[in-house]
Amino acid sequence: ETGVTQTPRHLVMGMTNKKSLKCEQHLGHNAMYWYKQSAKKPLELMFVYSLEERVENNSVPSRFSPECPNSSHLFLHLHTLQPEDSALYLCASSLNRQGSNGYTFGSGTRLTVV
Amino acid sequence: GESVGLHLPTLSVQEGDNSIINCAYSNSASDYFIWYKQESGKGPQFIIDIRSNMDKRQGQRVTVLLNKTVKHLSLQIAATQPGDSAVYFCAEKGPGGGNKLTFGTGTQLKVEL
Numbered sequence: 112e113t114g115v116t117q118t119p120r121h122l123v124m125g126m127t128n129k130k131s132l133k134c135e136q137h138l139g140h141n142a143m144y145w146y147k148q149s150a151k152k153p154l155e156l157m158f159v160y161s162l163e164e165r166v167e168n169n170s171v172p173s174r175f176s177p178e179c180p181n182s183s184h185l186f187l188h189l190h191t192l193q194p195e196d197s198a199l200y201l202c203a204s205s206l207n208r209q210g211s212n213g214y215t216f217g218s219g220t221r222l223t224v225v
Numbered sequence: 226g227e228s229v230g231l232h233l234p235t236l237s238v239q240e241g242d243n244s245i246i247n248c249a250y251s252n253s254a255s256d257y258f259i260w261y262k263q264e265s266g267k268g269p270q271f272i273i274d275i276r277s278n279m280d281k282r283q284g285q286r287v288t289v290l291l292n293k294t295v296k297h298l299s300l301q302i303a304a305t306q307p308g309d310s311a312v313y314f315c316a317e318k319g320p321g322g323g324n325k326l327t328f329g330t331g332t333q334l335k336v337e338l
Contacts, residue, residue: 113268113270115268117268151330152330153314153327153328153329153330153331154269154314154328156325156326159325167325201268201269203268213259213271213274213326214269214271214326215271216261216268216269216270217268218266218267218268219267219268
């Protein structure tokens with residue numbers, strides 16, 4: 112275990128469903144991230160939170176809505192997704208916003224939109 | 226624009242041999258580089274990092290080399306083992322207070338018995 116826990120590990124949802132991905136870390140990190148990993152593509156940064164404040168949104172469609180209620184928890188709320196949104200969604204955390212010591216990743220949620 | 230890429234998508238090595246995985250980057254201002262390993266069904270796992278004021282750093286069975294002149298990064302794995310089979314990513318980070326890591330697409334390392 113890396114210290115970053117993501118649930119669920121697998122999720123299948125219809126295009127009209129609403130679901131949420133959860134990420135939790137107890138490493139004392141102050142920055143948390145959502146990444147999307149699609150086949151044969153580099154990791155795509157979606158959102159960055161530092162001390163519970165969203166500091167970056169990489170032009171992500173509004174059908175993805177992040178929430179960071181405290182520095183240990185991060186959510187990604189999903190609604191009216193498209194099949195092309197099927198991917199592995201990775202959460203990561205770092206000690207600070209500078210990411211000086213790299214990121215610690217969770218195992219991801221494998222999302223399939225049908 | 227910035228890009229981080231890997232020379233080969235797949236690398237096959239015999240067990241016990243040394244592996245060398247290469248990475249090219251285009252942002253000459255990048256000051257921090259990381260190698261990650263991603264096994265099937267898992268998230269990327271930190272292996273080793275290096276800052277731009279260094280050209281070599283060693284860990285346990287792994288060595289990272291940084292050549293800033295040609296903007297090239299490599300990961301060397303000594304005595305490759307079956308457990309080393311995974312996808313390896315390099316990532317770079319620019320200077321300053323930003324925290325954005327740019328990742329390459331990854332190289333699949335296959336260890337043959």
